[in-house]
Structures are given as C-alpha cells and as structure tokens.
Amino acid sequence: MRFSVFTHVVHKKKTQKVFAYAPYIREMNLWISKASEVRIIGPLEDSELDSIDSPYKHSNLNLVEVPSLYFKSFLGVIRSLVMMIPAIITIFREMRAADHIHIRCPGNIGLLACIIQIFFPGKNKTAKYAGNWDPNSSQPWTYNLQRKILNSPFFSRNIKVLVYGEWNYSSRNIVPFFTASYSNKEIKSFSKDFSPPYKYVFTGTLAEGKRPLLAVKVIQELINRGFNISLDVYGKGDKSSDIIEYINEYGLQDKIKLYGNQKPDVIKKALRNAHFVILLSRSEGWPKTLAEGMFYGCIPISTNISCVEWMLGKGERGILVEPTVDKAALEIETYLHSLQKLNVMSKKGQEWSQKYTLEVFDKEIKKLI
Structure with a gap:
C-alpha cells in the first residue's frame, strides 16, 4: 500500500533520514507502520536538528518537497501565490498515485489537499484535524473552509476525519478521536x-x-x-x-x-x-x-x-x-x-x-x- 501524507509540518533531512517535530513524528510512525511505501508531501528546511526533532521510522519512505506557504505579509502572499501552482501540481500527482490519502489539517498545505482530494472520490482517505473543531470558535477563514470541505459528504467522499471532541452538526465523515504520548508500560x-x-x-x-x-x-x-x-x-x-x-x-x-x-x-x-x-x-x-x-x-x-x-x-x-x-x-x-x-x-x-x-x-x- 502506498500511503501518502499531505502536511504543512516542516521537515529536515540528516544522514538519509527525515526528521520533524517529535510529538507529530511519534503519531505518524503509528500511521505508517503497516504501509509498504510512504510518501510525505510537505516542506523541507535546511537547518540543524533540534532536541525536539525525531525521525520517521520506515524502510521505504520518501519526502516530496512542496514549499511552505505564508499569507501573513505582502511579500509572503506574492511568494506563496507564485509557488502555489507547482504545489498544486505536486499534490495532484501524488494523490493520483496514492492508495491511501492522509491529510493533516489545519494548514495551508492541508487546505490545498482538502480541495484537490475532491477530485479523487474513490480513493481511501483519512484526515486528522489537529486544531479546534468547535464551529462557534473564532478562527481564520482558511480553517473554516477546511472544516466545511471535510465535513461535507458531497465534497469529501470515502473519508474519515478525526477531530477532537464531539460537536453538533457533524456529518458521517467525522470521527471523534484523541491522541496519545505514553505507553501502557508507563502506567x-x-x-x-x-x-x-x-x-x-x-x-x-x-x-x-x-x-x-x-x-x-x-x-x-x-x-x-x-x-x-x-x-x-x-x-x-x-x-x-x-x-x-x-x-x-x-x-x-x-x-x-x-x-x-x-x-x-x-x-x-x-x-x-x-x-x-x-x-x-x-x-x-x-x-x-x-x-x-x-x-x-x-x-x-x-x-x-x-x-x-x-x-x-x-x-x-x-x-x-x-x-x-x-x-x-x-x-x-x-x-x-x-x-x-x-x-x-x-x-x-x-x-x-x-x-x-x-x-x-x-x-x-x-x-x-
């Protein structure tokens, strides 16, 4: 199974391994453990490892670089608009080849992935919405758009969307979920x-x-x-x-x-x-x-x-x-x-x-x- 992950999390490459923020990696290593091939579609940063960085653990994993997108400044908007087209092409190509599509939200890469997955209604898909799913909370419009797309059985098909907590007006796509940090051995x-x-x-x-x-x-x-x-x-x-x-x-x-x-x-x-x-x-x-x-x-x-x-x-x-x-x-x-x-x-x-x-x-x- 080709398991493809679409994420805004910034990655680093050292000694032929791919690293990222440790709590995220700890969870992702569980998601990818049964896949025969893993593709990580996300940003890459050329910087030194931090003590909080950890590596993915998989023998057949490749990072497909897409640029980080920022819309908080004028120059950031201009740069991101220019880089968005190759990012869209990359995400579309990777989704077409994937057996399972896994989207990490909310984030700018997640937003593009949410929109592009609409064109693959027959693919097996999961999405992890790691932010606040509360429909009454005040959040950026891009976050609200991601929630609406993922919650819609019309736009998002054959998908399970993991959210924190139980909320009104949730469709059949939504699965109340949790995350974990520690093992049974530590209880x-x-x-x-x-x-x-x-x-x-x-x-x-x-x-x-x-x-x-x-x-x-x-x-x-x-x-x-x-x-x-x-x-x-x-x-x-x-x-x-x-x-x-x-x-x-x-x-x-x-x-x-x-x-x-x-x-x-x-x-x-x-x-x-x-x-x-x-x-x-x-x-x-x-x-x-x-x-x-x-x-x-x-x-x-x-x-x-x-x-x-x-x-x-x-x-x-x-x-x-x-x-x-x-x-x-x-x-x-x-x-x-x-x-x-x-x-x-x-x-x-x-x-x-x-x-x-x-x-x-x-x-x-x-x-x-």
Missing part, C-alpha cells in the same frame, strides 16, 4: 504531595496563541499573593524573548525558569516532579501538555477552549480559568486552600489520561486504514 499510580512549594510546568511552543506570557503573569500574581510557587517553562518560540525580558524586568529569575526545547525524558521527569501543568491558550485541538501532565498526576490549569472542558471533566479533573490575570489567579487560589480537592483531582486525572495510550491509539488507527 502507574503517581502520588503527589500537594503542599508548598508548588511547582508549575508549561510545555509547548512559546507562541502568541498559547499565551505563555499570560501564564507567567498568573504565576507572578500568585507569588504576590503569598504563595510559594515556581514555574518551569519548556519550549521555544516567538515569545521567548518577551518572556525573558519580563522575568528580568520583575526580578523573577529565581521563580520562573526557561529551559527551551528538551527531549521527552526531560519533560517526563519535570512532570513527575511537578504539581500543576498550565496552558492558557486562545485555541487548541487536543492540548497534549494537559493530557501528559494528567498522566503523571499533575493538575491541569487551562482556559475553556475546544474539547478542554471534556478533557477536564467539567472541572472534576482540572481547573478551568478565565484568560485574565486576576480571575485566573483567584480561581487557582481557591484550590490551593484545599489539599483534599487537589488529591482527588490528581487521581481522577491519572485515571482518565492513562486510558489514552499509544497502544490504544495504534489499535484505533488500524481500524481506519
């Missing part, structure tokens, strides 16, 4: 001592959409209210310099530390030693950092977006907060005064998260291919 009961000093962890890209600076300010407010708290930040992004500048400006170097991108074992150790994992994003699909924290007994703190309310059991397995410093700090503070509540939340979170392992994920994927 155990993690007991936390919910007493000060409290350790918080942020893991993920330091980008505007994830509002890492807001998380820093909430921790600062809790410190100002007299709580013995620290925050460890793992990840890189456009907001790294802003966070460093803020920490230096307010003298928070002893309480808030940035560690950049780290290997999975480092993150696991951080989660085992932490009490809380915090993520105050504007939009998410399935926020892995929350599920990963819950797996190790951390209590998740998050804004109520996408399927997060369901993940957190409407507040039984975690703390839902408003995206403002004062309101978020006040809500968190109410829980810091109840050791019993924290212990119950931690246990419920572990029980829920440890149901979604890589083995379960692999089993469910095999039903779709």
